[in-house]
Amino acid sequence: MKISAKKQSYLLALLILVLSTFVTVAQTDESRSDYPSFSNQSYRIELEVNNQEQSFVGQEIVRFTNSTRRDLDQINFHLYPNIGQEEEEFPWLTVHGVSLTANEKRLLAKGQGVRFALKARNSILQVKLPFKLQPGQTLELKVEFAAHVPRIQREETTLLAHFLEEASDAISDQKQSRDSRDIFFACEQVMLLGYFYPILATPEAMRTDQGLAIGVGGLVISEVADYEVKVQIENNVTVVASSPLLEKKTHTELDETRATHIFRGEKLRGFALALGQHFKSIERIVGTTKIKTYYLAGDAKIGQQMTEISSRAVAAYNQAFGSYPYAELCVIELPLPAGFGGIEFPGLIAIAQAYCVDFDSPEAARLPGLVREQADVVKNALEFTLAQCVAFQWWGSAVGSDSQRTPFLDESLAHYAATYYYESAYGKEAGEKAVNQNLRSPYQVYRSLGGIDVEVAKPTKEFHSLLQFSAIVQSKGAMLFYALRKELGDEQFFGALRLYFTTRKFRFATPNDLRDAFLAAAHNPNIVKFLLQRYLREKRADDDLGKPEVAYFAPNEKGKGKKIGRFFGKIGRAAARPF
Numbered sequence: 035m036k037i038s039a040k041k042q043s044y045l046l047a048l049l050i051l052v053l054s055t056f057v058t059v060a061q062t063d064e065s066r067s068d069y070p071s072f073s074n075q076s077y078r079i080e081l082e083v084n085n086q087e088q089s090f091v092g093q094e095i096v097r098f099t100n101s102t103r104r105d106l107d108q109i110n111f112h113l114y115p116n117i118g119q120e121e122e123e124f125p126w127l128t129v130h131g132v133s134l135t136a137n138e139k140r141l142l143a144k145g146q147g148v149r150f151a152l153k154a155r156n157s158i159l160q161v162k163l164p165f166k167l168q169p170g171q172t173l174e175l176k177v178e179f180a181a182h183v184p185r186i187q188r189e190e191t192t193l194l195a196h197f198l199e200e201a202s203d204a205i206s207d208q209k210q211s212r213d214s215r216d217i218f219f220a221c222e223q224v225m226l227l228g229y230f231y232p233i234l235a236t237p238e239a240m241r242t243d244q245g246l247a248i249g250v251g252g253l254v255i256s257e258v259a260d261y262e263v264k265v266q267i268e269n270n271v272t273v274v275a276s277s278p279l280l281e282k283k284t285h286t287e288l289d290e291t292r293a294t295h296i297f298r299g300e301k302l303r304g305f306a307l308a309l310g311q312h313f314k315s316i317e318r319i320v321g322t323t324k325i326k327t328y329y330l331a332g333d334a335k336i337g338q339q340m341t342e343i344s345s346r347a348v349a350a351y352n353q354a355f356g357s358y359p360y361a362e363l364c365v366i367e368l369p370l371p372a373g374f375g376g377i378e379f380p381g382l383i384a385i386a387q388a389y390c391v392d393f394d395s396p397e398a399a400r401l402p403g404l405v406r407e408q409a410d411v412v413k414n415a416l417e418f419t420l421a422q423c424v425a426f427q428w429w430g431s432a433v434g435s436d437s438q439r440t441p442f443l444d445e446s447l448a449h450y451a452a453t454y455y456y457e458s459a460y461g462k463e464a465g466e467k468a469v470n471q472n473l474r475s476p477y478q479v480y481r482s483l484g485g486i487d488v489e490v491a492k493p494t495k496e497f498h499s500l501l502q503f504s505a506i507v508q509s510k511g512a513m514l515f516y517a518l519r520k521e522l523g524d525e526q527f528f529g530a531l532r533l534y535f536t537t538r539k540f541r542f543a544t545p546n547d548l549r550d551a552f553l554a555a556a557h558n559p560n561i562v563k564f565l566l567q568r569y570l571r572e573k574r575a576d577d578d579l580g581k582p583e584v585a586y587f588a589p590n591e592k593g594k595g596k597k598i599g600r601f602f603g604k605i606g607r608a609a610a611r612p613f
Contacts, residue, residue: 217379257542442511
């Protein structure tokens, strides 16, 4: 089937909108809400960073209490930077030693020590304890580690250049899987270090040698912990973190001025750092939260826009869901790899530089005509992505969930929240437009390219592509909340979400927790049960979200998917040339 130039442009615009809003989340068992956990976790991390070589060495002291009902003789840590690597590849994050702290060594008999090994293609650090840790006992471990941060090329991050190749992959018939280059990478003089340290696995992952099931969605599953992080780096480098800066000390080493940045935060579901030069910043207070926006020199207008969007989103979600639980929220412009418009961490959001475009500036004239034609789409992608990333601070970060087993708990709810942001900021009509553009349209694009309706309540590993995940989990799943609000009304709907947030904040949530919150708030529980079944378990999205007006090819025409994929790949390479 030949696709006209007009249809190509329309399809391109929708694919930009769909895939640019794909984000990574830092984060269940459906039958119970007492998700097993370790309590009183804390990390004291010291990091020495070489910005020129884009590497670091570090150590951490991890403290936790065995709050499960069984003895532990093995402790597992996730090494997220190594996710997706092949067995023969040298790991980005290496572990040099594991030992008990001085306070704990008194528990060792003569000749005893701590043994450790790397499993699951270097993505799990398995620590064998010399004794059994009984329920209620506390343990401190010291872990020494180092890393070389993988580089991504500048052309992989330019506006639509590699993004369109990602769109090509999204509509192919080959199953996709994730690596960690969206949360752990270096590009020129910038580094993003997400979950850069060995992080304690949940109790359910303590006895396995198997790594996480890598799919198209979020990788990280972590409990809340307190953090104190010291970062030593060249003094001219800006360091942005998941928690507020407590203190900065400068000192001179071998005629070089270095600085030690000390950060401290409580009840964080992981920790991330963004490091780079030439950043400017804006600060804004919303309620009790300080919003700090970091943007690159020359992008002052975009920096102001990101500040306004973040501020409006925090204000809207404070009122709708409950107060943002941390003192700060940092938003930073970074050259993210292709296919990711934004990356979310606790207290820290990275927005793709590719979407930080001032189309009114003289520099915009250098952009390819194909890109300039999609200016409104790119602008909306930036705003929707940022609103969605802010929503993940509530759903996924404060309220934890298993992003591998039940991704809809955070993805669907955050996606719906982003459409509610438009309503709160611009009125009801804008909210409905956002629902049509960001929820219904992605599903219709997916169906027009041959995709079929499937259940929302599926593990991440069962989704084959970003496009399918976006259409089913982020769009169809988000329409569940649209339908619940329409049937229950605002008082019952937002009352349920506030109850859910209040009762599961800083804890893991399961689908039953979400269900129970809505049943408790609803005057007619049967409506809740009916909609949960319809949207999560059944295949009625054609009725609920609408069939596409244009079908580019049928589900059995897979070969045409490859052809259109090559078409977008060519566009991507062409768009890269001027840069």
